[in-house]
Amino acid sequence: MGSGRRGKEHDLHRRVWLTRAFLSGLVLALPPAVLAADDALTRFSISRQDDEFLIEGALSVAVPPTVAWAVFVDYDHMHEFVPNMHESRVLTRDGVHLRVVQKGVMPLGPFRFPYDVERDVHLQPETVVVSSGVRGNMRKVEMLTELEAQGDGVRIHHRAVIVPDFWVPPLLGPRLLRSRAEVQFDALAAEMRRRAALAAR
Numbered sequence: 001m002g003s004g005r006r007g008k009e010h011d012l013h014r015r016v017w018l019t020r021a022f023l024s025g026l027v028l029a030l031p032p033a034v035l036a037a038d039d040a041l042t043r044f045s046i047s048r049q050d051d052e053f054l055i056e057g058a059l060s061v062a063v064p065p066t067v068a069w070a071v072f073v074d075y076d077h078m079h080e081f082v083p084n085m086h087e088s089r090v091l092t093r094d095g096v097h098l099r100v101v102q103k104g105v106m107p108l109g110p111f112r113f114p115y116d117v118e119r120d121v122h123l124q125p126e127t128v129v130v131s132s133g134v135r136g137n138m139r140k141v142e143m144l145t146e147l148e149a150q151g152d153g154v155r156i157h158h159r160a161v162i163v164p165d166f167w168v169p170p171l172l173g174p175r176l177l178r179s180r181a182e183v184q185f186d187a188l189a190a191e192m193r194r195r196a197a198l199a200a201r
Helices: 002-028 065-072 173-200
Strands: 043-049 052-061 085-094 097-108 111-124 128-136 138-150 153-164
Touching: 043 173, 052 173, 065 138, 065 153, 065 173, 097 128, 097 173, 111 138, 153 173
Parallel strands: none
Antiparallel strands: 043 052, 052 153, 085 097, 097 111, 111 128, 128 138, 138 153
């Protein structure tokens, strides 16, 4: 039983390392202008390489790291506070390994693009979330999110590589995916602040 746990921990560390290496390689290949982001706001940069969209951003939230983590991994209730997410739930849970499904729409002007993504999620408690798409209408989803205590709050870094399996207007695709990330992280940050305020009462 102990060897099985060690094997899973090794697999998690390996996934974190491989995802960091993969995403860092994409970041290094991008021109500096593409990587610029306003650290004071929830704003993401995005670039496209062939069919792949690379999304990267960071934000600081003045809440305890434990609150930030609790919100970020609250997959069973995420649809209650993230706009345009209609369903979010944990299908299976084995320690720090989860299978999660999320469904919703990505609105952009007159367009509404439905998404349905099932992901394997691997947790390094209160610090790292690594996830990979396994089913749905995204041909590829690779995400790495890192949470770091910073002063009286937490700093959140997020990187993702996404390949949609549905048509999006060529000129609107980057804007659509960036907007979805910004809206989602704005909502996560708002929920973190709400829960921190309730806990402080």
